[in-house]
Amino acid sequence: MKNLNICIDIDGTITDAYYWIHLANKYFNKNIKEEDVISYEMHEVFNVEKEKYMEFYNANIKEIHEAATLKEGVKPILDKLIKTNNLYFVTARDKRVENITINFFKENNIPHNNLFLLGKHYKVDKAIALSCDIFIEDNYSNAIQLSTAGFNVILIDTYYNRKKLNDKITRVKTWDEIYNIIVNKQFEKVS
Numbered sequence: 001m002k003n004l005n006i007c008i009d010i011d012g013t014i015t016d017a018y019y020w021i022h023l024a025n026k027y028f029n030k031n032i033k034e035e036d037v038i039s040y041e042m043h044e045v046f047n048v049e050k051e052k053y054m055e056f057y058n059a060n061i062k063e064i065h066e067a068a069t070l071k072e073g074v075k076p077i078l079d080k081l082i083k084t085n086n087l088y089f090v091t092a093r094d095k096r097v098e099n100i101t102i103n104f105f106k107e108n109n110i111p112h113n114n115l116f117l118l119g120k121h122y123k124v125d126k127a128i129a130l131s132c133d134i135f136i137e138d139n140y141s142n143a144i145q146l147s148t149a150g151f152n153v154i155l156i157d158t159y160y161n162r163k164k165l166n167d168k169i170t171r172v173k174t175w176d177e178i179y180n181i182i183v184n185k186q187f188e189k190v191s
Contacts, residue, residue, distance in 0.1 A: 002086045004133040004182065007126070010091040010101070012138035014078070014110070015068040017158045023064055027056045040139055040160045065097045070108050077175040081182065082111035088130050092139075094119035124149045136178060143169050154178055 008014060018034045025032055028046050037045050043053035057064065081087060089112050093101055098117055105112065116126055124145055127135055134152045137143050140161040143153045147168035155161060157173045165171060172178055 002084060004085040005088065005131050006081065006085050006182070007088045007090045007123070007130055007132040007135040009123075009135075009137045009139065009142070010089055010093065011068070012158060013136055013156055014071055014074045014089075016071055017138060017156075017160075019067050019069050020064045023060060023067065024056060027060070035159055037159050038162075040141065061096055062100060065093070065100045065104075068104060070110075071175065073175045075108065075110070077179045078111050080179060082113075085182070086113045087111060088113055088132070089115045090123050090126050090130070090135075091115075091117055092119070092121045092123075093117045124151075127151055134182065154181060 011017075018037060021032055021034065021037070024030070024042065024046060028048060030046055032045060039045055041050075042057075043050040046053060078087065089105075089110075091101070095117055101115065101117060104110075105115065118126060121139060121142055122145065123135070123137075123142055127146060127149070132151055134154060135143075135146050136154045136156065137146065138156045138158050138161060140155070140163050143155045143161070144166070147153045147166050151168065153169045155165065155169050155171050156178075157171050170181060172181065
């Protein structure tokens with residue numbers, strides 16, 4: 001029997017958080033740097049209407065997600081975690097990028113038990129269905145929703161999520177830190 005059911009987001013969590021910036025800079029004729037991305041709402045970062053940002057995203061969705069790069073140090077940690085835990089990837093990505101996502105997992109040999117493309121940011125219901133013990137996330141709003149629902153959350157530090165945390169959320173900078181937290185703590189299942 002596996003020890004924990006670990007739910008993991010994809011973008012900004014196992015991938016570099018800012019891999020898409022060069023595409024948006026080119027499209028909007030901007031020079032946004034990583035440290036300028038202080039909001040998860042990208043239309044705010046690029047100072048454009050939300051509809052304009054969504055036009056960019058929808059027109060370039062495949063190119064954006066094909067540009068994803070694996071975050072440094074993530075693969076060896078996932079390889080260790082899968083030996084004694086269930087790894088469920090739960091992402092807001094939608095079905096339009098399902099094949100790109102599956103290919104990314106294959107090309108990078110990402111170990112996992114299952115992959116869920118929700119097409120929305122709300123993840124609490126899926127975490128409940130998976131009996132999640134801990135959720136690894138980069139989106140501050142998701143972290144708050146999940147932790148308020150009783151889930152332990154590890155929040156990977158980014159410029160856009162540096163806000164006040166509650167006692168169910170632990171902020172980390174590296175996957176080594178994530179591994180140490182998981183192997184050194186016991187997490188209770190949410191009932």
